[in-house]
Amino acid sequence: MTTQWFGERVERREDQRLLTGAGRFLDDSGHDALGVAFVRSPHAHARIIGIDVAEALDVDGLVAVYTWDDLPGRLADPLPLLIPHPDLTHPRTQYALAHEEVNHVGEPVAMVVADDRYAAEDAAERVVVDYEPLPPVVGIRAARSAEHLVHHDVPGNVAAVTTQELGDARAAIAAAPQVLELDLAMERSLSSPLEGRGVHARWDADDQRLRIRTSTQTSTGVRAAVANIFGLPDVAVEVITPDVGGGFGTKVLHPYPEEVLVPWAARVLGREVKWVEDRYEHFVSATHERGQEHHVRVGFDDDGTILGLEVEFWHDTGAYTPYGIVLPIITATQLPGPYRHRHYRVTFTSLYTNTVTCTPYRGAGRPQGCFVMERTIDRIAEQLGLDRAEVRARNLIGPDEFPYDFGMTFQDGRPLVYDSGDYPAVLERLRDLVGWDGFAAERDAAAAEGRHLGIGLACYVEGTGVGPYEGGHVHVETNGRVMVATGLTSQGQGHETVFAQIVADELGVDIADVFVTTGDTRRFPYAVGTYASRAAVMSGNAVALAARQVRAKAIRIAAEALEAAPADLDIESGVVHVRGTPSRGIPLAQVAVLSNPLRYAFSKEAQAATQFASPADPDMPPVPEDDEPGLEARDYYSPVRSTFASGMHAAVVEVDPDTGTVDVVRYAVVHDCGPLINPMIVEGQIHGGVAQGVAGALYERLAYDDSGNLNNASFMDFLMPYLSEVPTPAVAHIETPSPLNPLGIKGAGEAGVIPGSACLAAAIEDAVGVRIDRMPISPPELWALLGERVAT
């Protein structure tokens, strides 16, 4: 099969509608729906004494106000625990509307439905909730001290404690010639997609269908939860993911309370109901991530080879654990990076705090793990007076050491085994790309001008393409269109394009004839979702496998019609023809006609498939036993375990010691996600990830005060970067195919963000000689560190 589209910088199919204002985001439909506003807790921790809605009822346009007392049956139960784990001994999930207690500022307490959002907010303001404030637990330190408890029946605020070990780290460290101990931390942040969450629901009484549009990363997840909670048959619940203005992880949590409450209100009221969150709501009720504190002990020898590594860390999970302990598991298992560990022990404690629940944000625990591993290696190099790239090189897993088994369990419940990679090649390319070897001269030249330049690098390995599976449906219609459906969702990654590229190549058609639908349970009901950099690997392979089946069937049918041997046939430009004789062929559209034995010809072309059109074998039924009508197929890709992408970033920064500001002068990325389906799209993913990595290092943090108020719950004070803050990275690719899937690909969606804090911390340290143990770092904080350094 010659590939025409795979590997090409194909312009995106999505762009036509998105560039003309014809995108269909959640709030772009349902103009006649009732509007919704939520009364949310202003307290981080409080008992609800009473809720008085009397004044709200007077507001013009009010339709209904609901509290927990109104919720029937399973709607009144805590929301599902999505990912249980034996070590998660004290899981807690929230109620859809708070019941007796609130555990973070922003927790929903009452739902107001009105003619529109304006009226709903008018009414929501008039709902009076009587709270008895309780002592809030804010921050890891407070959680560990357990002076106060978030949940009265969770001792020590501990949701889970887990240990995983490879070899015997303590013995190895005890025997090591050199030992270092360090404390590192990363602060809380959040995904903050530009489009917030939203849910639009309608009970279609004619069709007996609950139709839900939600800005989610998992239609099937929402559907399963809603069907279960409402006691509806699966087929009665349809979940359609519209165009989504970014997800970055936060929209994979489901069901958010609003995702069950809005459909419930739609059913109860017999009206369309739509809720669209505002930015404040997003900050205080869409999930957060990143907050962790680590303690590291590492034993190494005199040339920097790591002999043993022990990490203990504390993970701030917020008020609830619907996502279980997947995040800290990812940190624990991705922390080792691309290095040859023989003895590694990691213990984490997942702690509750009276803050918003934490679930994955792009990187999903890996940025923290990478920060810890890379800062540790930098310290080793510093202690030994060795080059930081050299120390890394000495520890890298070699290209001939795959598969590399860590003897641990990854976040998908499967063995942590790196399948392929070439880490030394990546490092060498990066040293070249950023100018690592010649940097000393660059730094000296700048110093002569009174400027402070520094360089840092960081490496990561990323488990991508996690299971359990995804599916693809490929259908060639009688009009020649190739309709493709997969159940996972899209938030801007170009799935309609890359999956079309794959199918067009497999089938031998023009990409313009391929139409891809994602995230619609009506079109494909078995799916998991878009997260963990899995979509290309999972759905890419699934649609490829389905397309291969369609191709085989098309050739079989065409072979009969052309009276040729299947092995002699090719498909090019949508025509099945005898190889070498393009004139002896049938268009796929006609093959599709022939694939469905007809009684009634709906068109002239369809006559060829009717019962008298060609002589029939009187002993064979029109549709043989092992066959089905139609030129279509459904197939699934289910991986035995994750496939591991990798990469390394390097940054050159200039620090102004008078102001503490950091300017990123140069940023380089070398990236291995295996073969690239669409290099343009992969690079776009890297650019966006790097922007979030730089932002996470220098600008973005969530500022909770000790009372549990989120002080920067708006774009005014939460510093998302504009154009001026983001560097243009130089990007190079290495491609080590994955042996685990038919296309040999690995995921790419999150990689850009993972090493940002690690390599920038290293660069800043290199520039001005202060210790950076905690990220992000702001100019005042850096300035203070510089002051301390001068003072000592």
Place this chain on the structure above:
Amino acid sequence: MTAMRKDGEVVNPVAVDHEVVVTVNGVTRSARVPARRLLSDMLRHDLRLTGTHVGCEHGVCGACTVLLEGEPIRSCLTFAVMVDGARITTVEGLAAPDGELGPVQRAFRECHGLQCGFCTPGFLLLTTELLTRSPEPGEDEIAEALGGNLCRCTGYVNIVRSVRRAAELAKEQLS
């Protein structure tokens, strides 16, 4: 909605509707809206022009950017009643009537200047205004013109490339 008492006095100012007439993308449109109706909401929900997006409603992200008399404004910080009689350009006005993309739009597609597309209408209008004012903008001019709008997906790299390409395509189109 209760708006007037029998003696003609307004009891609920929120409930009084004002007629707002605007020319949007060359077409005269009107809507009856309360004084507090945001321009972004009027465009999106009263006029059903949903290409203008709302990202923050406090004037920081710029997803709601439209052109008012040719100048970029934040429609989320503007009341509809403030623009009665004005000419507005939204993203829906950038393509030709037959749907053919304009040079700015074509450039963004060529250069992968969008991913999720939510911030895109704002950037398209900023670029349109920039190139109208300065057909061959330098790097600093581009940075200044685009520097007040947020994008969470692209890291801005390809947006800037798109603007440079748009300048080229616009020039080609003229000649």
